[in-house]
Amino acid sequence: xxxxxxxxxxxxxxxxxxxxxxxxxxxxxxxxxxxxxxxxxxxxxxxxxxxxxxxxxxxxxxxxxxxxxxxxxxxxxxxxxxxxxxxxxxxxxxxxxxxxxxxxxxxxxxxxxxxxxxxxxxxxxxxxxxxxxxxxxxxxxxxxxxxxxxxxxxxxxxxxxxxxxxxxxxxxxxxxxxxxxxxxxxxxxxxxxxxxxxxxxxxxxxxxxxxxxxxxxxxxxxxxxxxxxxxxxxxxxxxxxxxxxxxxxxxxxxxxxxxxxxxxxxxxxxxxxxxxxxxxxxxxxxxxxxxxxxxxxxxxxxxxxxxxxxxxxxxxxxxxxxxxxxxxxxxxxxxxxxxxxxxxxxxxxxxxxxxxxxxxxxxxxxxxxxxxxxxxxxxxxxxxxxxx
Numbered sequence: 001x002x003x004x005x006x007x008x009x010x011x012x013x014x015x016x017x018x019x020x021x022x023x024x025x026x027x028x029x030x031x032x033x034x035x036x037x038x039x040x041x042x043x044x045x046x047x048x049x050x051x052x053x054x055x056x057x058x059x060x061x062x063x064x065x066x067x068x069x070x071x072x073x074x075x076x077x078x079x080x081x082x083x084x085x086x087x088x089x090x091x092x093x094x095x096x097x098x099x100x101x102x103x104x105x106x107x108x109x110x111x112x113x114x115x116x117x118x119x120x121x122x123x124x125x126x127x128x129x130x131x132x133x134x135x136x137x138x139x140x141x142x143x144x145x146x147x148x149x150x151x152x153x154x155x156x157x158x159x160x161x162x163x164x165x166x167x168x169x170x171x172x173x174x175x176x177x178x179x180x181x182x183x184x185x186x187x188x189x190x191x192x193x194x195x196x197x198x199x200x201x202x203x204x205x206x207x208x209x210x211x212x213x214x215x216x217x218x219x220x221x222x223x224x225x226x227x228x229x230x231x232x233x234x235x236x237x238x239x240x241x242x243x244x245x246x247x248x249x250x251x252x253x254x255x256x257x258x259x260x261x262x263x264x265x266x267x268x269x270x271x272x273x274x275x276x277x278x279x280x281x282x283x284x285x286x287x288x289x290x291x292x293x294x295x296x297x298x299x300x301x302x303x304x305x306x307x308x309x310x311x312x313x314x315x316x317x318x319x320x321x322x323x324x325x326x327x328x329x330x331x332x333x334x335x336x337x338x339x340x341x342x343x344x345x346x347x348x349x350x351x352x353x354x355x356x357x358x359x360x361x362x363x364x365x366x367x368x369x370x371x372x373x374x375x376x377x378x379x380x381x382x383x384x385x386x387x388x
Contacts, residue, residue: 013043022048022103022119025110026064028080036080039064039115051121053099072096079107080115093122102126176219183212221348224279225333225355232359237385238274240267240313244302247281258289258298265303270311271385276356281315283349284376288317291374309382310362316375322368331364353378 016023026039041062044054052068059067064076075094082090091106103119110116186208194202248255248262255262262285270277285300292298299318304311322330333351357364357378368374 016043016045016116019045020047022051022121024048024054024117024119026076026080026115026117028113028115029063030113036077036115039076039080041067042114047121048119051099051101051103051119052096069097075105076107076117079105079117083107083109083115176216179212179216179219183209183216186212218348221352225348225352233273233275235271235273235385237269238272238277239269240277240304243274243278244281247278247285251282251285254289258292260289260298260300262300262302264301267302267304267313268306268311270380271383272360272380273356276359280353280356280378283353284315287349287376288315288319288374291317291319293318293320306382310379311382312377312379314375314377316373318373321370321372322366322374323370324368327366327368330366 016025023043023045024041025043027042028036029038029040031037041060041064044052044056044060048054049056054067068076072094075092079090079092091104094103094105095101096103100123101121102123102125104122105117105119107115107117186205190202190205190209194205244264244267248264254260281302288300289298296318301316302314303316304313306312330350331354333348353376354364357380360380362379362381364376364378366374366376
């Protein structure tokens, strides 16, 4: 695998023979401008013979241009001339069709116009890269297909939700009239004929009147729930200090009737739907009054603080409290923890609050202990808001 010449010592041959990289040594041929244009093969090690299908007996002594394809020879000369011109070692990737191999080639200068080309077999690495690219392409295709499916599903859900909202609003609105008729005529019967039938008849009439009143309240609540989506306003900069102050003023009669004591800290401006924010505070305040302790005046405190990229509001009370197992359930529509005899209402107030917070991309949760009151927390993201 070697030809005897003075420029390569026996130690260098031994070193080349034991290398894991392919090594070829060429005697360079220059043009009149001092640029290498070819090279005569003088030596190849075992790795080169195996990976490049070189026959030392036939190929040593031939020009590189006679042994390898022109593009490979061009890469060799590129490495050689780069080193001759700059003194820097250049590395290039080449593909060698005869053995279907990929190599990373570089080289170094030797005495008497000899040059050693080094080759690292990177075939396995290139195959792994190709498989990775293929897998990545397949993954991207699947992601694109899945994205299209999700977009279609989102549109379907959006359309379905809009239809459901319209149905809930129309159904609730249309149900009010027949219920109003039932209620009016039942109350008329009560006024005209109460005491003229037996006691069972009077009791049945009271049941009908009570049931229609509860159904009317349920429909009003359902309408209010559907309006969170169907009657939205654009977000704008809302002065929560101002709206809470006005809300407290509007509820003075209720506060006096229930001996309510309400306090608040300074509240910030936030980007929100003002009407829905008023509804949110009203529902939480009403909830605190409704679930008060029987013989203790309700105390309510409203506060807020800025944390990271959001504003955290809290509404605290000294009411009956809530068991921890119900912390999630109370925000679901029509979920009650008390009977209608204990507390009036349809169990929709907190679900409206939750829906409003969801629309504002916020969070809501409660901290409470039975007998020690409750604190409802909700967040509204801090963001730039269109001018009013």
